[in-house]
Amino acid sequence: MIPVFSPLLGEEELKNVNEAIKSGWISSKGKFIEEFENKFAEYSGCKYGVAVTNGTSALHLALTVLGVKKGDEVIIPNFTMMATALAVVYTGAKPVFVDCEEETGNIDVKKIKDKINYKTKVILPVHIYGHACDMDEINKIAEKHKLFVVEDAAEAHGAEYKNKRCGSLGDIGCFSFYANKLITTGEGGMLVTNSEEIYEKAKSLRNLSFGKENRFLHEEVGFNYRMTNVQAGIGLGQMKRIDFILKKKIENALLYNSFLRGVKGIDIPIEKSYVKNSYWMYAIRFNDNFGFNKKDVKTKLFEKGVDSRDFFIGMNKQPFFKKIGLQVDEKFPISEKWSETGLYLPSGVDLTKENIKYICDCIEEIKNGK
Numbered sequence: 001m002i003p004v005f006s007p008l009l010g011e012e013e014l015k016n017v018n019e020a021i022k023s024g025w026i027s028s029k030g031k032f033i034e035e036f037e038n039k040f041a042e043y044s045g046c047k048y049g050v051a052v053t054n055g056t057s058a059l060h061l062a063l064t065v066l067g068v069k070k071g072d073e074v075i076i077p078n079f080t081m082m083a084t085a086l087a088v089v090y091t092g093a094k095p096v097f098v099d100c101e102e103e104t105g106n107i108d109v110k111k112i113k114d115k116i117n118y119k120t121k122v123i124l125p126v127h128i129y130g131h132a133c134d135m136d137e138i139n140k141i142a143e144k145h146k147l148f149v150v151e152d153a154a155e156a157h158g159a160e161y162k163n164k165r166c167g168s169l170g171d172i173g174c175f176s177f178y179a180n181k182l183i184t185t186g187e188g189g190m191l192v193t194n195s196e197e198i199y200e201k202a203k204s205l206r207n208l209s210f211g212k213e214n215r216f217l218h219e220e221v222g223f224n225y226r227m228t229n230v231q232a233g234i235g236l237g238q239m240k241r242i243d244f245i246l247k248k249k250i251e252n253a254l255l256y257n258s259f260l261r262g263v264k265g266i267d268i269p270i271e272k273s274y275v276k277n278s279y280w281m282y283a284i285r286f287n288d289n290f291g292f293n294k295k296d297v298k299t300k301l302f303e304k305g306v307d308s309r310d311f312f313i314g315m316n317k318q319p320f321f322k323k324i325g326l327q328v329d330e331k332f333p334i335s336e337k338w339s340e341t342g343l344y345l346p347s348g349v350d351l352t353k354e355n356i357k358y359i360c361d362c363i364e365e366i367k368n369g370k
């Protein structure tokens, strides 16, 4: 079976994990943490990094630092991973959904304005599958309405918008280092920013908001979102590979494109002229011309030894929102279409050219009813 993804780990990571264990620095103190924060923040075009337990906690911490609370609203795409919406729910604020655009699956910038009111505090775009959102337009809207911008860049390490890296384009950028992300620390995440004030606040809130004068007098409701030194050691090892991983992802995507471009009924991923797509996952859609729906394709691919994954299901369809009184009756036709027609194909960096050729041949066979 060709898996959808497998992480690339090796000697560098092992060496650092060994060192952390031998030195006894296995919790959240130790030399790897700051080094990893500095390296990754710099990579993402930011001055400061705050390493945390996962991407979800990075998002929650980011919104908390910006003062988001009950009674506020945060604008997010309807088509995203659940963590984006949950981070908003944790703060007590209300997530307000915006449909996605047809070409990229990213939040439809033209539809943001209609959702802004006096309660809106933050716009939280997500760079879906590694294609950057139109950040200039989003920042313009945010500036006009005095809103903060938090990027969910959990799928966009190394991706670029107008030659700037994702994560550095708003007030705060949030990353995940889950095993299937561009680089991994097992579980892990990071908040990056160019604001010293945000940085200091985030560091304090990450660590239970211990008092400055008297350590055991806490002025804020802090969290324990600390990353361990062991994880940071893995992350530092990954930083030595990040350029290679990104390059390989892009090469693989272009190879997939070359085989699938000519197949009628498939929408291959795009790359707008001002974007560098990181192709975190190679995500395609099957339109009516393909002749089979993606559910059939998924089953048949599996029978041929190729694993794949469905796209996200829209936030408006999530049962738990009803339970907490946040049901939306509004329709989100584009995001629905994306969910119904999209699959992502194996996207690991260990894929060979032959693997990719085989996967694309399988897709053609399926189209021809085989």
Ligand SMILES: *Cc1c(COP(=O)(O)O)cnc(C)c1O
Residues within 6 Å of the ligand: 054, 055, 056, 057, 080, 081, 083, 084, 126, 152, 154, 155, 175, 176, 177, 178, 188, 189
């Ligand atoms: C992976 C992901 C997250 C959450 O990251 P975790 O580390 O799993 O908590 C958030 N948003 C998006 C868009 C993601 O893909």
